[in-house]
Amino acid sequence: MTSEGEAPGDAAPRDPAASLPDDRRPRSVYGVGEEPDIRFSLANERTALAWVRTGLGLVAGGVALTSFASFADLTGFVDLIAAVACLAGAGFAGYALLSWKRVERAIRRGEPLPSPNGLPVLVAGVVVLALLVAGYAVTEVWRR
């Protein structure tokens, strides 16, 4: 893609690897399609990183919740919510990789991008976690 629209004599010294075979991993991505505009790959990379940070946010929320539970002597239910949040965060970090692969393949093949099917899961998960914490807070108020 770097040699497109350039004079061959201009591209040759600048891109010594342009003619070399593409040995990048994973082969399931770099073995298909054509080299896209590098900006699209960079945007895909940033999207994957945003998913990683989303997962990290869930993990950090879980850690904050469990440490707060230990300082304030809350019940084990809060620790359970925290553990679920941490595991969900780990799951979204894995989803970041899967989604990066799918999107990069689609970009290289010139296909429409796959739908972001982690998004409804994320929304549902955050809603459920919020409802659980809210339910816990309400029952605590009632017990007083």
Added chain:
Amino acid sequence: MTPPTRDPGLQPERTALAWQRTVLAVVIGAILLAVAGLRAGQPVLAACAGVLAVATLVPAVLRPPSGGLPRDGRLRSWGFLVRVASLVGTLGLLGAASALVRLL
């Protein structure tokens, strides 16, 4: 799109910044877990979280995933992505372990 040309959309710069804040967030998360583990009397878990913080920060400083344009125009993101995602996954497992240990 040749490496010496500047992208007016600043895509390489934005990607490098995305890497930096991701690494920073992982390090802060790991330190948070380490401190919480120390205060909760879980020294093994705190040590694991501390090791994770170092393992995140040191390679990122020594060989930063710049997100920039390499000279041959070929991005090599996969290794970096796998590494940061597995670090977050490990942190999540450690956090879940820390919460579940308190349940026992």
